[in-house]
Amino acid sequence: MRPEKKERMLILGAGAAGLSAADAIRSVNPDSPVTIVSGEKGLPYARMALPYYISGKIPVKGIFTGMRRDFSGRKIEYIPGDPAVGLDTHRQKVLLRSGLALEYGKLLVATGSVPEYPDMLAGLDAPGICNLWTLKDALQIKRRIEHGGAIAVWGAGFVAFMAAKALAMHGRKVYLICRANRILRRVLDEGAAGLMEHALSEKGVVCLKDTNVEHIGVLKGGKKHIVLDGGRELAVDVLIVALGTRPNTGFLHETPLAGKKGLEVDEYLGTRIPGIYAAGDLALVRDCVTGERIAHALWSAAVREGRGAGLNMAGDRHQCDLSLLMNVIDLGGYGAVSVGHPLLANNTEVYQFADKAGKAYRRLVFQDRRLIGAIIVGRCTDTGFFPALIRGVPELTQARKQKILRFPWNIAPALLGL
Amino acid sequence: MQTVEIWTRHTECIIIWGCNYSAAGIHHLRYILEAKERGVPVVVVDSYVTAVASKADIHLQPLPGTDTALALGMINYLVSSKLHDRDFIERHTHGFEELREAVKEWTLKRTASVTGVPADKIARVAELYATRHSMIECGYGHQRYTNGHQAQRAVSCLAAITGNVGKPGAHCNFMEVGAAYTGFLNSARVQSPANADIKKTRLISISHFGPALRAAGNPPIRAVISWRGALITQQPDVKGMLEAIRKLDLFVCLEQFMTDDARWADIVLPACTMFEQWGIHPSYRHQYLQVQVPVIGPLYESMPDIDFWCELGRRMGYKKYFPKGKTGLDWLKELLPRDFDIKQAMHPKGPVRMPERFCLPVPHMSGRFSTPTGKIELFSVMYEERGKKFPGEWSPLPVYYPPVESRAGDPKRARKYPLHLTSQHPPYRTHSQFYTIPYIYEIDGPPWVGMSRADAEARGIKDGDRVRVYNDRGEAHCTARVREHILKGVVELDSGYYVSTGANANMLMSPRAAGPRDVGAGIMQEYDFQLDGHTIPYNDCLVEIGKAEEV
Amino acid sequence: MEGTRVLYFDMERCVGCHACETACKIENNISIGPKWIEVVQHDVLKDDGTWTMKFMPMNCRHCAKAPCIPACPTGAIEQGADRVVLVNSRLCIGCAECLQACPFGAPQFGPGGLMEKCTLCAHRDPEAPTACEQFCPVGAIRSGRPQELSSQKRKQCLFIAAAGVTARSTGEA
Amino acid sequence: MIVFNPDRCVGCYACQVACKVERGLPAGACGITVLSYESLDGGGERRVHYRALLCHHCADAPCVRICPVRAVTRDKNGIISVASEKCIGCRLCSLSCPHSIPSFNDRQQMTKCNLCIERIEAGLKPACVAGCPVAALEIEAPREISVRKRRGLLRKRCCL
Missing domain, CATH: 3.40.50.740 (Rossmann fold)
Known part of the structure; x- marks a missing residue:
């Protein structure tokens, strides 16, 4: 059943999920009113692109993902700078901070995630200490590093890595404060992380592993004084805190949807309240390898889920809750890709390949006749085949698997039936 | 007109003469194909390779307008081979001797040279037809010429001399719907x-x-x-x-x-x-009708x-x-x-048969015919009489002369316009109807004219070119379809394109009438549709084709 | 696969009237352009030196080992237990890889560029004829169990699309 | 779309060269990639197969969908092209493309086949198609492919 023409489709969040959902709704339903609410001011932008902006690769206008005319041209209402603060599921209304109450027929919660802050440390509110999460953060960092200087990045996840890389490529001295024994520990194994650390150090990034921040102070002239747990001290102009994120579900605390880890959804991305859908960083979707319900804070997942949720909101029945972890990082042409669960350890067959020059590396992990994860460092031309293969398209036959293991550096021929 | 069920069950040979069932009357084809699968030889006489011709066991492809000659040649061959049904001729026909004399000139050799059909093929079909319980199904193909009435008479005579008339499954069916239907309604x-x-x-x-x-x-x-x-x-x-x-x-x-x-x-x-x-x-060729609710x-x-x-x-x-x-x-x-x-x-289940008193399942079974002699008139007394009263071409015996506007009939004109245009019934439309339907247009495409490879090459035309079909009366613009199966010298342009498309075949046609009676300016006194005929010789048309100038 | 109903096409009967095409379009509400079933025509030189024409309706054959399925990079094409090959338009990205893999040229692309093709009228009752069969005026498209066909017919009907309705009809039995 | 005929390809890589020359691409980036693979045939002979990886210009292309900065777009003719100056080099497109088509130039900007739009507008065939010495590549619309295959089948059947 197609929804009534007058039914408002309300989308909270103008990130990848929210905008994909709006596109999907419009693709099948050109008439129903669509409203997008963004918590941040201005036009929607790609958070992913912020490191590229601070590195100087693209101008600030390059990060925007939607122009006003895109919205008006497709009859989409866009309300920026007015985050949702409450939800009345009975009256089907969303309350915004400005006091505006929006009625909806279908609601998509795609408010994404917010950065985690370490709760212990004093001095984090000093100027020059920030996340790299919003455009405001990026503008601040960009301003402060304009005339050189050193930067410390606290954290060693994806955002931290991208920030460090971006600034190093910009010619700045960068310290990467990594609490674990390797960077990107959730997605890379030691071998791959080692290669990436080496590549980072060639760009001028100092990786401080097994290290945490003990104390932060401000020196005269505005420099930040950072004391690390090993006793080492750093003086930097900017400290970027990138210690991970959590779902942005605060405004739902009084509703049945509230949950710390995210919003539970069914296979059509509907929440337990009919008419309310969730997509993106806060949706607890099924991992397509492990089957567990988890929020994947990934651009690719957000696009996919946003589209699926949009189609379902517009009246389709589109099963789309299977999500796949995939990360791709690039260091000036030297890239690393991690797909699925390459670090899973139970009942797995692990194959590792390294080339003679020690530049390229591959780790393929199989479980029960399936490929469940892969790490590829260097030689990244065939990476597009991995996500599909992990999803089971095409099916991994024994012959295919043998071919892949015989020619691990380019799996395309094995998959294209050659 | 015999009803289809009868001839599919009893017929031993079917000749389809000048009729493209796939374009006009596709509902009959199922029965023809069933007969064919039963082992009945199917012969098609048509200048075109139509879809029906493509299903035939033997396809005779006479030059446009030479059907009379073909039928007369077959009659002569059968009579001289003594394959005619003397008993039937004796009892049910009038004027056999006159016909025998008149067709003597139509030796196989001459027939083959006039019609362009190989002599052995003509003989084979004639034998097949005469020695079996056979059916001729006539369309309008051979009738839409200025000599069309004689063609139809010749074909009817062929049926009469072989005795294939008035028997279940053996008959010469004309496109008749009128008689039974008008009596009924x-x-x-x-x-x-x-x-x-x-x-x-x-x-x-x-x-x-x-x-x-x-x-x-x-x-x-x-x-x-x-x-x-x-x-x-x-x-x-x-x-x-x-x-x-x-x-x-x-x-x-x-x-x-x-x-x-x-x-x-x-x-x-x-x-x-x-x-x-x-x-x-109602419909042509069968005895069913349906009330539209x-x-x-x-x-x-x-x-x-x-x-x-x-x-x-x-x-x-x-x-x-x-x-x-x-x-x-x-x-x-x-x-x-x-x-x-x-x-x-009115039942949604479909059409019903008209009552038998309006249309007999097997007409002429009684052997009585509504002619002055009460017999099948190979020599038509009625024509002779009528000819005395009205001007026109009233030869009481079937005779062949080339169509007025054809290469044989008007060699002078043919030097200027050497291609013979025949405009057939469009297969995906009903004349000009349904031209506006997108699904149909998608199948049929923009107006096209079919021509043989030899003719196309001689004019530097390639398949898909925009061409101009013209004569002194007008012109039609269409896309050329160069096909192997089209006879050299023949051009196919479907009827029914709107004049507004610029591809209407009637722009090229002359206003002359076909049929025995000359009606002058077109106001007809004492008209007898059984005798006077008066159709349009849509296939009597000479044209030339040239590449259209780029606009 | 005894008992499986198949759809078969008889080249000796098809006269190229395109009724199946229009019936299919109306039944499945297909736009102008894609043709789930299409009648093709070919000029043939006979032994006696004259020309004739051959016609054949072509649709998806629903192959037992359909090459489009492994060719699809997104897994959008599936074959059910009834052997009917169907495409999930929500997974299709419109890359046309299936068309390159298909020897019959069956995959079609609508105005949105996504693949669509013959479903053997999957929305109809399993024992009901497909639209093309129902509206073929000369009986060139028919369905039946293979053993019902005479050997002569079987020879003529090279193209047999498996409309495996057994699974659908006997599934409950 | 560009159609590849594996039965004709002899692995000369002329298409790759033509593509690079036409578009001035650096090493590592190309609009068409020819892969080769060996197998044993029934008689135990070694055979080399080739396969060209080509952008399909998908109707609902994942690369267009996923590009965070909307640098990859589909124009009114259905040609998917990338605005290099907008590309940030995040490589999501290459990961999302089921054929792993996007490649990257020395400035870490995505490059891919643009169907040689300028050549097509000038009435020419794309560089790879024009450059193929054995006509293993052809540019053809899906409708044409379908018609060609269907007609071809009937023709084959008629010649039996």
């Missing part, structure tokens, strides 16, 4: 109500509409209502027709689509579709056609004969025989 019952003040009507030849409008003097024709037809699209001599229409005071058209008539009409009245009104459907009411301002005519009648002062509120169904009931149960013809 008796329009005479309302045509002349007692004491009605109806002025004597004149019969105007629609193919001569232009000249007839000019010739009609007392009283002159001032207004024309075009209804369920395509006056401009489907009649020859489009220019003459348009001139005549321009001179009218009023030209009205009842339509749903922007046809040529609607485009030229002073007033277009919104007509109902068949889904909105009552009607009755409206499934929705008339939309918007449209009204059923019968309501329009009744209203017009009332406004003209004939209120008595056109009572208000008389529906299409009421009219049908009045026209149909009183004892016919109309309900069975």
Whole structure:
């Protein structure tokens, strides 16, 4: 059943999920009113692109993902700078901070995630200490590093890595404060992380592993004084805190949807309240390898889920809750890709390949006749085949698997039936 | 006309003469194919490789307009081989000796050279036909020439001398629907109500509409209502027709689509579709009919056609004969025989057979024929008589002469316009109908003209080129389809393209009439449709083709 | 696969009237352009030196080992237990890889550029004829169990599309 | 779309060279990639197969959908092209493309086949198609492919 023409489709969040959902709704339903609410001011932008902006690769206008005319041209209402603060599921209304109450027929919660802050440390509110999460953060960092200087990045996840890389490529001295024994520990194994650390150090990034921040102070002239747990001290102009994120579900605390880890959804991305859908960083979707319900804070997942949720909101029945972890990082042409669960350890067959020059590396992990994860460092031309293969398209036959293991550096021929 | 079930069950050989069932009457093909699968040889006589010809065991491809010669050659061959049915000829025919003498000149050799069909093929088909319980199914293909009436007579004589007439499964079927149908649906019952003040009507030849409008003097024709037809699209001599229409005071058209008539009409009245009104459907070549039941009411301002005519009648002062509120169904009931149960013809299950007293399953079984001699007249006494009364070509024996406008008939003209254009029934449309339907247009594509590879190469034309088909009367612009299967010297241009598309074949046609009687300006006195004929020689046309200039 | 109903096409009967095409379009509400079933025509030179024509309706054959399925990079094409090959338009990205893999040229692309093709009228009752079969005026498209066909017919009908309705009809039995 | 005929390809890589020359691409980036693979045939002979990886210009292309900065777009002719100056080099497109088509130039900007739009507008065939010495590549619309295959089948059947 197609929804009534007058039914408002309300989308909270103008990130990848929210905008994909709006596109999907419009693709099948050109008439129903669509409203997008963004918590941040201005036009929607790609958070992913912020490191590229601070590195100087693209101008600030390059990060925007939607122009006003895109919205008006497709009859989409866009309300920026007015985050949702409450939800009345009975009256089907969303309350915004400005006091505006929006009625909806279908609601998509795609408010994404917010950065985690370490709760212990004093001095984090000093100027020059920030996340790299919003455009405001990026503008601040960009301003402060304009005339050189050193930067410390606290954290060693994806955002931290991208920030460090971006600034190093910009010619700045960068310290990467990594609490674990390797960077990107959730997605890379030691071998791959080692290669990436080496590549980072060639760009001028100092990786401080097994290290945490003990104390932060401000020196005269505005420099930040950072004391690390090993006793080492750093003086930097900017400290970027990138210690991970959590779902942005605060405004739902009084509703049945509230949950710390995210919003539970069914296979059509509907929440337990009919008419309310969730997509993106806060949706607890099924991992397509492990089957567990988890929020994947990934651009690719957000696009996919946003589209699926949009189609379902517009009246389709589109099963789309299977999500796949995939990360791709690039260091000036030297890239690393991690797909699925390459670090899973139970009942797995692990194959590792390294080339003679020690530049390229591959780790393929199989479980029960399936490929469940892969790490590829260097030689990244065939990476597009991995996500599909992990999803089971095409099916991994024994012959295919043998071919892949015989020619691990380019799996395309094995998959294209050659 | 025998009903299809009979001939599929009893026939041992089928000749389909000048008829493309795949374009006109596809519902019969199932029966022909079933007969073929039963082992019945199927012969097709057609200048074209039609879809039906492609299914034939033997395909005779005579040059356009030489069908008479082909039939006469077959008669001569059969008579000289003593394969004719002497007993049947003795009992049921008149004038065999005269025919035998007349066809003597048609040796196989001469027939082959005139028709372009190999002699052995002609002999093979003639033998096949004469030695079996055979059927000839005639279409209009060989009749739409100026010698068409003689072609049909020759084919009928072929059937008569082999005795393949009036037996179940052995007959010569003509495209007849009229006789049985008009008897059944008796329009005479309302045509002349007692004491009605109806002025004597004149019969105007629609193919001569232009000249007839000019010739009609007392009283002159001032207004024309075009209804369920395509006056401009489907009649020859489009220019003459348009001139005549321009001179009218009023030209009205009842339509749903922007046809040529609607485009030229002073007033277009919104007509109902068949889904909105009552009607009755017979068809060529079979004995079934169905009453069309409206499934929705008339939309918007449209009204059923019968309501329009009744209203017009009332406004003209004939209120008595056109009572208000008389529906299409009421009219049908009045026209149909009183004892016919109309309900069975309205059943959604489909058509019903007409009662046998209107159409016998096997006509002429009795061996009596409604001719002056009571026999099949190989030498037609009726023609002879008629010829004394009216001008025209009334040869009582079938004779062959080339069509007036053909390479053999007019060599001088053929030097200028060497290609013989035959305009066949379009396979995906019903004449000009359905041209506007996107699904159909998608299949048929923009207007096209088919020509042989030899002719195309001689003119530097490639498949898909825009070409101009022209003669001194007009021109048609279309896309060339160069096909191997088309005879050299023959051009195929489907009938029924709107004049507004610029590809109408009738732009090239002459307004002459086919048939024995010469009707002059087109106003016909004492017309007898059984004898006078009077059709349009759509296939009598010479043209030339050239590449269209790039616009 | 005894008992499986198949759809078969008889080249000796098809006269190229395109009724199946239009019936299919109306039944499945297909736009102008894609043709789930299409009648093709070919000129043939006969032994006696004259020309004739051959016609054949072509649709998706629903192959037992359909090459389009492994060719699809997104897994959008599936074959059910009834052997009917169907495409999930929500997974299709419109890359046309299936068309390159298909020897019959069956995959079609609508105005949105996504693949669509013959479903053997999957929305109809399993024992009901497909639209093309129902509206073929000359019986060139028919369905039946293979053993019902004479060997002569089987030879003529090279193209047999498996309309495996067994699974659908006997599934409950 | 560009159609590849594996039965004709002899692995000369002329298409790759033509593509690079036409578009001035650096090493590592190309609009068409020819892969080779060896196998044993029934008689135990070694055979080399080739396969060209080509952008399909998908109707609902994942690369267009996923590009965070909308640098990859589909124009009105259905050609998917990338605005290099907008590209940030995040490589999501290459990961999302089921054929792993996007490649990257020395400035870490995505490059891919643009169907040689300028050549097509000038009435020429794309560089790879024009450059193929054995006509293993052809540019053809899906409708044409379908018609060609269907006609071809009937023709084959008629010649039996």
